[in-house]
Amino acid sequence: LGRLDPGSVQTLLRAVDKNKLGIALKGSSDALRDLFFANMSERAAKILREDMEMMGPVRLKDVDEAQTTMVNVAKDLANKGEIMIASDSSDNELIY
Secondary structure, X not given: OOOEOHHHHHHHHHHOOHHHHHHHHHOOOHHHHHHHHXXXXXXXXXXXXXXXXXXXXXXHXXXXXXXXXXXXXXXXXXXXXXXXXXXXXXXXXXXX
């Protein structure tokens, strides 16, 4: 998910259950968390950060499940052509 462009991240954010999003991001790297927060409104990012703080410790099993759900939603969106997941190949780099 770290290779998504900003438009794809925003599409994924609209498609993912907000409860799952907080749990998935709670167990993610800082870089990935920052990518998602950067593609949200300031208000939505603040609310999500507060929700994540309020949930306290989360079981690893729940984090893995939420992250798997997000990846599956991203794959479905990519298969439908709604988002593009870049591969490691430089042939797929986007030029803006």
